[in-house]
Amino acid sequence: MERFELLDAVAVPLDESNVDTDQICPARLIRAFAQPGRHEHVFLHDRRFNEDGSPKPEFILDQPAYANAQIIVAQRNFGVGSSREAAVMAVRAAGFRAIVAESFGDIFVNNCFKNGVLPIRLVANEVDALRASLHRQTGAHVAIDLAQQTVTGPDGGSYAFAIGALRKRCLLAGLDDLSLTERYADAIESFERTYRAELPWLKL
């Protein structure tokens, strides 16, 4: 997994709530991720392209000022819905490494951490202030410092965010949790032995 430390990049304000996983990665496009390749068009596909495949250039994400954006600042309930990891892969393939919102779908958050994408939860007025400042200065940068757990907007406003210690550690080091788990192989082994003996009907 890619490491995440400091990110200072163009941020796009997305004035929307409930950006669900079916919008982020339409179900019929999930299988695209079964093959390696470039998938930068999948993210919010049906918002950005007409049925004949021609682009809808008016959509904010596709405006030239945001061509290199790596951060999204949305409203609430980002990534609600399906467990499809393709949703996060689509976000990542479109070049984004962090999403700031008031709230997220739980499974989406877990999937983000597996793919080196940082979901940041801030309270409503902070997210609103951040988006407002990005609207005032189109194409401006937002700086994210994972070690310090801060998000700093173009107007200098800085906001602290919370993150679980393990997740932070994994993301900072680019560590995947399988290698972590393998360190506890003995604990799993002995748990399993007792568990199986006590609840013998569970094995299929």
Place this chain on the structure above:
Amino acid sequence: MIPEPSGAPAQTMFARIWRRHSVLALEDGESLIYVDRCLIHEGSRPAFQSLDRLGKTLRCPAQVIACADHYVPTTNRERGTGGIDDPAIRQMVESLEHNARRHGCTLIGLDDPRQGILHVVAPEQGITQPGMMICGGDSHTATHGAFGALAFGIGASEVMHVMATQTLWQEMPRTMRITVNGHLAVGASAKDLILSIIARIGTGGATGHVIEYAGPGIRALSMEQRMTVCNMSIEAGARAGMIAPDDTTFEYLAGRPAAPAGALWQSALEYWRSLPGDIEAQFDREVRLEGTQIVPMASWGTSPEQCVAIGDRIPDPLRETDGARREAQARALEYMALQPNQPIAEIAVDRVFIGSCTNARIEDLREAAAVLKGRRSVLPGLVVPGSSAVKRQAEAEGLDYVFQAAGLEWRESGCSLCTGVNGADFLQPGERCASTSNRNFPGRQGPGSRTHLMSPASVAATATLGRIASVRDL
């Protein structure tokens, strides 16, 4: 296992099950949780790919249950995967079967008589049992909480982790209790109940929480109705939804193929009876509803929280005080091509869908057939049983005849129009569908599709009238 200290404070059922599965807890708040069952479908392909890339094998292969459901065709099934014309879609089904066989998973493939939607099949086969920790590569894994299991959806990377280690890292969620006092009135269903709950607490209302549904209104529900309620917990943002097991649960499970039998059944039963939470247990949040006041509901927007009673009007965003919600409402109205203040029962519909892991069990089909019996549907539509076993049962009861006589198509089981990925069952842009499924997101049933979520009885009533209706309108 962390031993239960004597004189421990009162515990919720969730906490009891969590504790029972906790292999270890790190100081920074994450726990390593042991998993009893992992449910997968065609979409779990990337999990196998990364497993292969890392050269790992499955720790408990038989505990991984693979169901072909999302991409399966609902016609021409006698031709097996050869009946799938689109090679990319065929490959999704074939690679699930291939991977599952190769790794020794419990495979319920396209040709299996048990085939069906994973959340219908696992309970039906007795694979889902109380007290279990069940995770699945699908968000509606919440369904299995109806048995008093802790069950939730995970992404493909986590599925891979579970396949390799039989464990999962998790932060302990918060708890919420939703108490339903009073039984549902005649004409109101479990779907109407869960839609009312979501309308009340919102799509993000239970984010970060596990919901325990309780109270007389819940106890009175059948297992199938409980599954409908728990299924849509995820639409309220919940990590999981669960219902304490009781005699209704045990009666349902007795004699199912994968349920314990003989002496093991007795020990299991004893364990299951110890699961319900202590009366004094505290929840982080409490919500109370009056079951007798639940009425038939329909969604009007693009989020499951955007729903109203079928006798009511669509809201006016101008009256909404919360800015984000106002914008979301206005955008939903535009997408759905509806007007503020319009009575929802005036909305003309193009098509109906009776299916999905929310509402395609035998009781759901009976409920819809009871309404359609002796009536004609004025709309085209699909009836897609949740599993092949449900299909056989429905046919034995003559329900297939009722649906076909009404003018609806009777199909083979699968996810079908719920998510529109099998290459054949999807809506045209702008088409409006009354659906028993669980999500009305933009494009969910096909690009540009418009979905109205309702109960099976209401979808059946809508089919006969051509506009959004409940049985009370017939």
